[in-house]
Structures are given as C-alpha cells and as structure tokens.
Amino acid sequence: MNILVCIKQIPDVGGKIKLSEDGRDIDSTNLGLTISPHEECAVEQAIQLVKAEGGSATVLTLGIADSENQLRDSLARGMNKGVLLHTEISNWNANQIAHAITDTIKKMETDNGSFDLILFGSESADRGNAQVGILVAHALDRPSVNGINGLEIAGNIALIKRDSDEGTENYELDLPAVLSVKDGMNLPRFPSLKGTVMAKKKPIQFIEVQPDDTGIGFLKFEPTPEQSKQAVILGTGPEAAADVVQVLKKLELLR
Amino acid sequence: MILVLIEHRDGQPDIPSLQTLSFARSLAAQTGDSIEAVAFGPDSLAGRLRDHGVSRYHSIADEQLMAYASEAWAVSLKQLADLISPKVLLAPGSIKGNEVMAYVGALSALSVVTNVCQVDAGNDWRVTRSSWGGSLFEKVLIDQDLALLTMANNNVEASESAVDVCDTVSFTPALEKKYFRAQVKSLENPVDEGMSLKTAPVVIGGGRGVGSSEGFGVLEELGEILKGVVGGSRVTTNNGWRAHRHQIGLTGNHISPKLYIACGISGAIQHMAGCKNSDNILVINTDENAPILSHADYGVIGDLHEIVPAIIKEIKNS
Numbered sequence: 397m398n399i400l401v402c403i404k405q406i407p408d409v410g411g412k413i414k415l416s417e418d419g420r421d422i423d424s425t426n427l428g429l430t431i432s433p434h435e436e437c438a439v440e441q442a443i444q445l446v447k448a449e450g451g452s453a454t455v456l457t458l459g460i461a462d463s464e465n466q467l468r469d470s471l472a473r474g475m476n477k478g479v480l481l482h483t484e485i486s487n488w489n490a491n492q493i494a495h496a497i498t499d500t501i502k503k504m505e506t507d508n509g510s511f512d513l514i515l516f517g518s519e520s521a522d523r524g525n526a527q528v529g530i531l532v533a534h535a536l537d538r539p540s541v542n543g544i545n546g547l548e549i550a551g552n553i554a555l556i557k558r559d560s561d562e563g564t565e566n567y568e569l570d571l572p573a574v575l576s577v578k579d580g581m582n583l584p585r586f587p588s589l590k591g592t593v594m595a596k597k598k599p600i601q602f603i604e605v606q607p608d609d610t611g612i613g614f615l616k617f618e619p620t621p622e623q624s625k626q627a628v629i630l631g632t633g634p635e636a637a638a639d640v641v642q643v644l645k646k647l648e649l650l651r
Numbered sequence: 652m653i654l655v656l657i658e659h660r661d662g663q664p665d666i667p668s669l670q671t672l673s674f675a676r677s678l679a680a681q682t683g684d685s686i687e688a689v690a691f692g693p694d695s696l697a698g699r700l701r702d703h704g705v706s707r708y709h710s711i712a713d714e715q716l717m718a719y720a721s722e723a724w725a726v727s728l729k730q731l732a733d734l735i736s737p738k739v740l741l742a743p744g745s746i747k748g749n750e751v752m753a754y755v756g757a758l759s760a761l762s763v764v765t766n767v768c769q770v771d772a773g774n775d776w777r778v779t780r781s782s783w784g785g786s787l788f789e790k791v792l793i794d795q796d797l798a799l800l801t802m803a804n805n806n807v808e809a810s811e812s813a814v815d816v817c818d819t820v821s822f823t824p825a826l827e828k829k830y831f832r833a834q835v836k837s838l839e840n841p842v843d844e845g846m847s848l849k850t851a852p853v854v855i856g857g858g859r860g861v862g863s864s865e866g867f868g869v870l871e872e873l874g875e876i877l878k879g880v881v882g883g884s885r886v887t888t889n890n891g892w893r894a895h896r897h898q899i900g901l902t903g904n905h906i907s908p909k910l911y912i913a914c915g916i917s918g919a920i921q922h923m924a925g926c927k928n929s930d931n932i933l934v935i936n937t938d939e940n941a942p943i944l945s946h947a948d949y950g951v952i953g954d955l956h957e958i959v960p961a962i963i964k965e966i967k968n969s
C-alpha cells in the first residue's frame with residue numbers, strides 16, 4: 397500500500413497570538429513549530445497501515461525551508477520518505493496549495509505508480525479552510541470524504557466512519573481515494589530516539605514551487621475582540637479550599 | 652439573488668440552516684437581493700422557510716439523493732446555480748455544508764470562503780472569516796460573479812422574519828453514477844451517554860499538570876461530588892491518560908457549563924476555543940502567570956494534587 401500524507405507547519409502559538417505589524421503574518425518569534433493534531437493522526441494512520449499491509453508512506457509539505465523539521469518529525473515517527481514543496485512566500489490560498497500538491501502528485505505517480513491513499517488533516521491549524529483535500533481529490537478524479545473518524549482497509553475498499561450531527565455515517569470508497577482525518581482517530585505515537593536518529597538519513601526530495609494567481613485574495617488578520625478578564629485569585633495552596641467552597645455555594649452548585 | 656443551502660431533519664430545517672438564513676437576510680439588506688433556498692428534501696419545508704424570509708424554495712426530492720453524497724449534491728447545486736444564476740450560494744458551516752461547497756468550488760473553478768462572519772458587499776466584496784480556530788479574524792477579497800460562502804458556526808441567531816409567500820419549484824438534476832462514489836451507506840444513531848461534557852452543568856478539566864491517568868482520580872472524585880463530568884486537554888488525551896472523546900477544545904468537545912474547573916491547564920488558544928462559553932471558569936495552576944488566568948473568573952495558585960483533595964475535604968466538612 398502506497399500512502400501520501402500532507403501536513404503543514406504552523407507556529408505553536410500557546411495562549412495568545414501576536415500579529416506582525418502589517419497583520420499579514422503571525423509573529424512567531426520565540427515560538428515552537430508544530431503541525432495540527434489532525435495531521436498527526438493522519439501520519440499515525442499511514443504508519444500503521446504500511447506496517448500492516450506493507451508498502452511505503454510518504455509525507456509531503458508545502459512551506460518554508462524550515463518545514464523540513466516537521467517532515468523529519470514525521471519520518472522519526474515512522475514515515476519512509478519526505479517531499480518538501482519549497483516556497484518562502486506565505487499565505488498561499490487553498491486553491492494555490494491544492495494546485496501545487498496535485499501537480500506534484502501527478503509527477504510522482506507517473507514515476508512511481510499511484511498512491512492508494514492520500515491523507516490530509518481535516519483542516520489546517522492556521523487558516524482552516526477545509527478545502528485542500530477535496531480540491532486535490534477532484535483534480536485527481538478520486539473519491540473523497542472530509543473529516544473522517546475511522547478507517548479500515550478491506551482489499552481494495554476503504555471502510556470509513558464519520559461523525560456528523562445526525563450520527564455516525566458509514567462509507568465504502570474504492571481505492572485510490574483521498575481522505576482527510578480528524579483528531580482522535582488514533583493515538584499518535586511520539587518519535588523514538590532511534591527513530592529520530594534514523595530520520596536524519598531518510599530521503600527528502602526538495603521541489604521549488606510558485607503560487608499561481610487563482611483563488612481568494614488574502615488581505616490580513618485581525619485580532620478578535622479581546623474578552624480578556626483577570627481572574628480573582630482566591631488564594632494559594634490548600635488553604636484556599638474554603639474560598640473555593642464559597643464560590644461553589646455562590647454559584648448554587650453546593651448547598 | 653442569494654441562494655441558501657438548507658439541511659433538514661425530520662422535515663424541519665436544522666438550526667445552523669436557520670442561522671444561515673438570518674445571515675442571508677442581513678446580506679440581502681446590503682445588496683437588495685431576494686432569498687431563495689435549496690434543499691435535498693420535501694416540499695413541506697416551504698412553510699418554515701417562508702417564516703425565515705425565503706421567497707422561493709427549490710426542492711430536490713430525487714430518491715437517490717436522500718442519502719448524502721457529497722459530489723452528487725454538489726453537481727446538483729451547480730446545475731441549479733447554472734440555471735438560476737444566483738449572486739451568492741451560501742451554506743451552513745456544517746460538515747456537509749463545507750464539504751459540498753468545496754466540491755461546488757472545484758466543479759466551477761471558483762473559490763470558496765469558509766467560516767464567514769461578515770460580508771461587506773461594496774464594489775469588491777470584503778469578507779471576514781474566522782481563522783486560527785476562532786482566535787483571529789481574516790479579511791479576504793472576493794471577485795467572482797458567484798460568491799461561494801459557508802458560515803462560521805453560531806455567529807448569528809436564528810430569527811424569524813416572514814415573507815408573504817414562498818413558492819416551491821422542484822428541480823431534477825442530471826447525475827452520472829460516478830458522482831455517488833462517496834455516499835453514506837448507513838447511519839448509526841448517536842449513542843446516548845447520559846450526562847456528557849456538552850451538557851453537564853459542571854465540568855472538571857485536567858491538563859498536563861495532572862501528570863498521569865491515576866492523577867485523574869481526585870478529579871473524578873470531585874466530579875462525583877459536584878455531579879459533574881471530567882474532561883482533559885489534548886496533552887492528556889495525547890498521552891493516553893484520557894480517551895479522546897473526553898478532550899475539550901478546538902479538536903475535541905465544546906463545552907458550556909455553569910462552572911468549568913481547569914486543573915493544570917495552561918490555556919492554549921485551541922483549548923480555550925472549546926471552553927470559552929463556560930459561564931464561570933475556576934483555575935487551579937502552579938503558575939500565577941498562566942495565560943488561562945486572563946480568561947478565568949477565579950484562580951487558586953498551587954499544586955492541584957494538594958488543592959483538589961483539600962476542596963473535597965472542605966466540601967465534606969461543610
């Protein structure tokens with residue numbers, strides 16, 4: 397089974413997001429970098445499937461040169477090889493990202509045969525458009541489900557579960573298929589020490605890419621209205637327990 | 652004209668769809684357009700739609716479309732849009748709404764703006780969408796003859812504003828078999844778990860500070876006393892201390908209890924996205940500068956492993 401997983405590097409913003417002066421970027425000074433939990437689950441799923449069925453799991457990202465770190469992290473968890481679609485231009489829109497990824501997949505498939513599964517996270521952690529997976533599926537003319545919570549492979553069929561407002565939907569999709577994964581589908585492993593060492597030697601292919609002129613024009617980010625308040629500190633240590641009980645009584649949670 | 656996709660259950664439009672109609676009316680007030688609706692459903696929806704300002708309802712009642720199929724729905728919407736040329740196609744920000752609209756965009760080679768909060772419909776359309784899990788607004792510019800939009804969730808109230816008549820026209824799309832390659836085969840009803848994180852009046856959340864799955868024992872005990880439900884941050888689900896279905900936050904449960912007691916949780920934006928609708932937040936944290944304190948009502952500074960047992964003891968004594 398050949399699987400491709402697409403991930404995206406984002407700053408690990410913590411409790412508050414700071415914006416650059418022009419509002420077009422996140423001020424990521426002193427911030428760690430990470431990927432979305434949805435994508436971690438997609439990576440984990442690919443590793444488990446390749447372990448069970450054989451084949452190869454490739455991880456791809458479109459981003460700045462530093463995104464290599466996120467590829468290496470996935471390689472350390474057990475993915476086999478990486479592809480970095482390199483650009484130093486930020487704020488690509490969903491259509492531009494989908495076009496670049498589709499072009500790359502088409503080339504890779506001409507050289508190495510088709511991917512049975514292409515996995516995405518259900519939406520990116522930053523702009524969260526929830527579009528790219530479907531745009532790629534459509535361009536490749538493959539079936540797709542967005543935001544899946546369960547996946548089993550039975551021969552040439554993907555058995556899929558997805559939670560909706562109405563309950564859990566069951567799908568059966570013919571492979572090859574494009575799926576985007578929701579956090580919670582599995583418990584992503586952490587990279588092992590050995591995995592981290594091995595990841596340094598795993599191959600990463602670098603490809604230069606440029607955004608085309610399709611899609612929505614991005615203007616800027618703006619902070620949402622600050623609903624910031626400051627907690628009343630009831631006290632320090634176990635001695636504060638009596639005050640906590642007063643609060644519970646005031647809120648009529650205790651009599 | 653503004654065309655709104657309606658989702659329904661048991662013959663009634665669902666709440667997100669009615670909210671979408673409220674939003675459509677505010678947009679129509681700017682543009683002077685009328686509002687029409689489309690649903691994969693029966694004629695009988697027309698009455699409720701009229702109450703919410705819809706003057707024409709396009710009913711797609713084809714039997715094979717009653718089980719959801721993203722591409723087939725999208726192709727149907729595109730064919731209808733080609734026929735009646737709306738200025739805007741607007742859908743609820745639901746799983747289906749976002750998925751179908753992504754396909755409509757792909758089929759029409761147009762862009763879709765998801766999570767829309769506001770539209771300024773001047774010469775060029777400036778759209779404000781919710782970004783970064785609701786932590787930021789993002790302003791984008793659209794320049795398309797047909798704007799494809801999905802709504803941010805719970806951004807507007809569903810309110811009534813009736814028009815005189817809503818006429819129903821039926822529409823029959825021409826569909827190839829291949830558009831049904833991703834169709835719901837069966838639907839399992841949601842299991843009723845009794846009191847859940849979503850409905851509990853008291854939620855007790857544990858974070859990295861809890862330290863282990865055993866560490867949750869005291870939180871469970873406090874939960875039982877307060878008739879509350881225990882949840883956790885992603886760190887706790889990621890470490891296997893709690894099941895993912897107990898996760899609170901952007902990619903977990905969204906809670907709105909009377910009181911949320913957050914123990915050993917720092918207050919990352921993605922965690923706050925799931926608990927900011929709590930009426931009151933009480934924080935127990937060793938760090939007096941933890942970001943969560945600036946979203947909370949009450950704080951106790953110190954080790955949760957000492958403080959939570961002391962609270963339990965105090966409750967028992969009082």
Ligand SMILES: Cc1cc2nc3c(=O)[nH]c(=O)nc-3n(C[C@H](O)[C@H](O)[C@H](O)COP(=O)(O)OP(=O)(O)OC[C@H]3O[C@@H](n4cnc5c(N)ncnc54)[C@H](O)[C@@H]3O)c2cc1C
Binds near residue numbers: 520916918
């Ligand atoms: C796209 C995306 C989606 C995400 N979705 C979610 C989500 O749905 N839910 C979620 O929770 N996170 C989510 N996260 C992760 C989030 O960014 C944070 O990493 C996570 O919430 C941190 O969990 P925490 O507060 O338990 O841990 P930390 O940030 O490590 O904080 C631990 C806190 O515990 C305090 N502490 C330590 N020891 C003690 C003690 N003994 N007593 C009292 N206090 C103590 C510390 O002072 C600190 O404030 C998401 C991240 C991304 C990128």
